[in-house]
Amino acid sequence: MNIFPGIYQLFCSFPKYYKKYVIKKACWLLCYVFFLSPLTATLFATELPNIDFTPFFNGFSGAFVFLDLRADKYIRYGGERCQEPLSPCSTFKIPNSMVGLETGVISGPDHLFPWDGIQRSFEIWNRDHTLRSAVKNSVVWYFQRLAQMVGERRMSQYLRLFSYGNQDISGGLTVFWLGSSLKISADEQVAFLKKWIQRSLPVSIKTMDIVDKITCLAKTPEGEFHGKTGSNVKQGKSILGWFVGYVSSGADRYIFALNIVSGNNADGKTAQNITEKILRALKIPID
Secondary structure (H helix, E strand, C coil): CCCHHHHHHHHHCCCHHHHHHHHHHHHHHHHHHHHHCHHHHHHHCCCCCCCCCHHHHCCCEEEEEEEECCCCEEEEECHHHHHCCECCHHHHHHHHHHHHHHHCCCCCCCCEECCCCCCCCCHHHCCCEEHHHHHHCCCHHHHHHHHHHHCHHHHHHHHHHHCCCCCCCCCCCCCCCCCCCCCECHHHHHHHHHHHHCCCCCCCHHHHHHHHHHCEEEECCCEEEEEEEEEEEECCEEEEEEEEEEEEECCEEEEEEEEEECCCCECHHHHHHHHHHHHHHCCCCCC
């Protein structure tokens, strides 16, 4: 007995509003089956090459954590170093931007803070800056002013809500992320970025969308490459470098966090260069 004509006749007898409801639910079910289910993600996931990452680090100690979000597959290089808490340095500009936007301290990517006239070591910092330009040029004073305006109570509250590292701002409101009390591991960086990409952080979608826009480093034929560097400089020596972010490519999202540690020359730019070489070796589209 062919049941399909009977089902079709039953569907035709439904009220018009109920037909729309049934069609909508059926579309959501099909999207889940073909695009979102774990089984489908596994079937369509790109097979990642098996690579020894040691040569990429060129003698630096460090860690690399990578997540293929759709396939839920991790790569971890560095062993226990992936769990080692380190200062986030300027990678903290990602959550700091979100806190500033969500509290209304800044209104959007073009929110301007005037330069205070103090000459700093980087000439590009010695001018007025917007949120967008401050992220691009890693302008420390912009985010120090933002943190002061947010205040300790609200900053602590959001770090707890974000589950961001050890959530410790006791080092001082304008320096806690700069080689001070706040610590986060590469594993924790990826966990935070995952919540951002999945839009599950306790902030508005608008806030997360704005931070998406200001962290975009390049647009590719398949998607976008997002990232933020961080460097810890002590007594003129770069002892820690970070690069964290993600790549979008069609329906795929690839999240990464890399750090390098050394007595010198371990900075954010070097961490970014290493990460980009690794991502290309993994055939992740960043160009």
